[in-house]
Amino acid sequence: MIDLKLLQKDFDNVSAQLKRKGVDEELLADLKAKNEALKVAKMAYEAAQAAQNEMSKLFGQYMREKKDVTELKEKVDANKIKVTELLDVQREAEEALVIRAMAVPNLPDENVPDGEDEESNVELKKVLTPREFSFIPKEHWELAEQNGWIDFERGVKLAKSRFSVINGQGAKLERALINFMLDFNEKRGFNEVSVPQIVNRTALEGTGQLPKFEEDLYKIDGDELYLIPTSEVPLTNLYQDEIIPADELPIKMTAHTACFRKEAGSAGRDVRGIIRQHQFHKVELVSITKPEESDKIFDEMVACASDLLTVLELPHRLVTLCTGDLGFGAAKTVDLEVWLPGQATYREISSVSNTRDFQARRAKIRFKDGKANTLVHTLNGSSLAVGRTMVAIMENFQNEDGTINIPEALKAYM
RNA sequence: GGACAGAUGGCAGAGCUUGGUUGAAUGCACCGGUCUUGAAAACCGGCGAGGGUCAUACCUCCUAGGGUUCGAAUCCCUAUCUGUCCA
CATH class of the missing domain: 3.30.930.10 (Bira Bifunctional Protein; Domain 2)
Incomplete structure (x- = not known):
């Protein structure tokens, strides 16, 4: 698999090199977009998950202190739905990315001669x-x-x-x-x-x-x-x-x-x-x-x-x-x-x-x-x-x- | 083919009965330091992986995939692999 970070950082260069191997630039642009989409989806999911973890900890604390948890439970239940949805989004984004990324060939070395066949x-x-x-x-x-x-x-x-x-x-x-x-x-x-x-x-x-x-x-x-x-x-x-x-x-x-x-x-x-x-x-x-x-x-x-x-x-x-x-x-x-x-x-x-x-x-x-x-x-x-x-x-x-x-x-x- | 038992960090091995502050005790190995002429021993410190960040934070991973739950290494299901016993 090619280095997606490199693709992200130096798109023009990676794309130029892969063009020599006949890889369409649009496909790479799509790959880059998918990579960015995954990043966004991941951040959203992780933020929701962090909130979930936070509240769960609090939940445990309430239980020990014998405090009332009904209100907290409502909040945490609502957030859980969000987490599940965001996880699905993230998974889809990841799958779409991997399918694309696995099909992209390696970058040729600079000194490899150009040619069709x-x-x-x-x-x-x-x-x-x-x-x-x-x-x-x-x-x-x-x-x-x-x-x-x-x-x-x-x-x-x-x-x-x-x-x-x-x-x-x-x-x-x-x-x-x-x-x-x-x-x-x-x-x-x-x-x-x-x-x-x-x-x-x-x-x-x-x-x-x-x-x-x-x-x-x-x-x-x-x-x-x-x-x-x-x-x-x-x-x-x-x-x-x-x-x-x-x-x-x-x-x-x-x-x-x-x-x-x-x-x-x-x-x-x-x-x-x-x-x-x-x-x-x-x-x-x-x-x-x-x-x-x-x-x-x-x-x-x-x-x-x-x-x-x-x-x-x-x-x-x-x-x-x-x-x-x-x-x-x-x-x-x-x-x-x-x-x-x-x-x-x-x-x-x-x-x-x-x-x-x-x-x-x-x-x-x-x-x-x-x-x-x-x-x-x-x-x-x-x-x-x-x-x-x-x-x-x-x-x-x-x-x-x-x-x-x-x-x-x-x-x-x- | 049938019946059990198990799978935890480089290795060994706790935790699972009684789910919560455990990414995970302890030992070994490893790395750095003190000590020493040097080494060993002893002592002190560090020590899994991936993502994310300038760095934190944060997220994920206790064979894999599902499920239950506010919360799973811990409970349930399935698969794979390993061991033991029976045929």
């Missing part, structure tokens, strides 16, 4: 040069089928489209990658955690997936529970509603989980292969930091993911997302895109974001800063999406006869 993303650098092929490189689904690694039909049979089954050496590669990534991250100071892959509504609200993106989530019928779309959700919410001692920061975590997404808005995209699946494995990084060190940790996380790709000998590039491509909760995002020779293009394989205090405000994650309790910064990033890493290995390490070599760094894990 991925066309305006800015390449930061390329790492490793794509290999020259003496033959026409195949796409991963062709290789996967040829090697018997992926069974697309049976995945569909078991569930539906965008599900697949991985076999034999493919399955082994997947497992090797997960272990390799976790070990690598751990060496970079990220503590391995194993978390639930089903979470409640509160957790998803804390990290910003709800209420806005309900249609992308798999919900468990009959329970207020959802399959996680990313382990960012359980990892970040581990500290929900907590005040963390300053000396425990930064908290750096890594976890492997399956992720589940309905991919509601991507009909027709990446229908072949395993680029876009409803269920996929991902190794994630999440950091919780003091505000002043979040930029530093952000760079560390980007470096961690990039180095992981480098060690796997996978050519890639780093891209800063423009305002239009930035996610809901992110103030800043760097995507890592891996080179896929079969498609002759770079494709996203990791996305590292700093949400600053946006999630922390929603999830109430603070740290004790001397006497004051201050919101932390939360960051998340993949390192890496496992399925897409497999795709990248298949396509980059393919031989002319369709066989696939294993990157040197992975051999110990196979």
Whole structure:
């Protein structure tokens, strides 16, 4: 959630920044008005409540002194009606405000480039040069089928489209990658955690997936529970509603989980292969930091993911997302895109974001800063999406006869 | 699945029978100070969270949501979770 106090105080500036992310100024003006309305309603309610408390105390005193309370009771009864009404007004105002506020995305950082969509993303650098092929490189689904690694039909049979089954050496590669990534991250100071892959509504609200993106989530019928779309959700919410001692920061975590997404808005995209699946494995990084060190940790996380790709000998590039491509909760995002020779293009394989205090405000994650309790910064990033890493290995390490070599760094894990 | 018992501040743990001046005793932990060469012990002081205010005042929070009442941590209902026992 954005800082409503800041919106109140510096409307023009906040509005200008959110405009870059396509948020209508009128909506913000409305939000500000609702915030002010709540303040007014609250003051009225609290004044009435104070009077009520005052009279109740007096009531007790009268009883002890055995004084007559009929007159006081009349007054207090009348005031009680007022209190109830004012409370209703306040609640309505609050509800209206929260609905609006929860749907407003985070402010982009000032140095995030402007733009409508991925066309305006800015390449930061390329790492490793794509290999020259003496033959026409195949796409991963062709290789996967040829090697018997992926069974697309049976995945569909078991569930539906965008599900697949991985076999034999493919399955082994997947497992090797997960272990390799976790070990690598751990060496970079990220503590391995194993978390639930089903979470409640509160957790998803804390990290910003709800209420806005309900249609992308798999919900468990009959329970207020959802399959996680990313382990960012359980990892970040581990500290929900907590005040963390300053000396425990930064908290750096890594976890492997399956992720589940309905991919509601991507009909027709990446229908072949395993680029876009409803269920996929991902190794994630999440950091919780003091505000002043979040930029530093952000760079560390980007470096961690990039180095992981480098060690796997996978050519890639780093891209800063423009305002239009930035996610809901992110103030800043760097995507890592891996080179896929079969498609002759770079494709996203990791996305590292700093949400600053946006999630922390929603999830109430603070740290004790001397006497004051201050919101932390939360960051998340993949390192890496496992399925897409497999795709990248298949396509980059393919031989002319369709066989696939294993990157040197992975051999110990196979 | 059935029957009880419970859920209080960082932790432990009173208060609930008999509703009122209890945001909450006490202990531990923690922070500051005195003392000490230093530390420990002892002693003194501070010490939950959110909102609000320049700061007070004031409002809210004793798992959550309802209810009773002038007034609820305390009484009633529901949900969730935990423990114990029975199947």
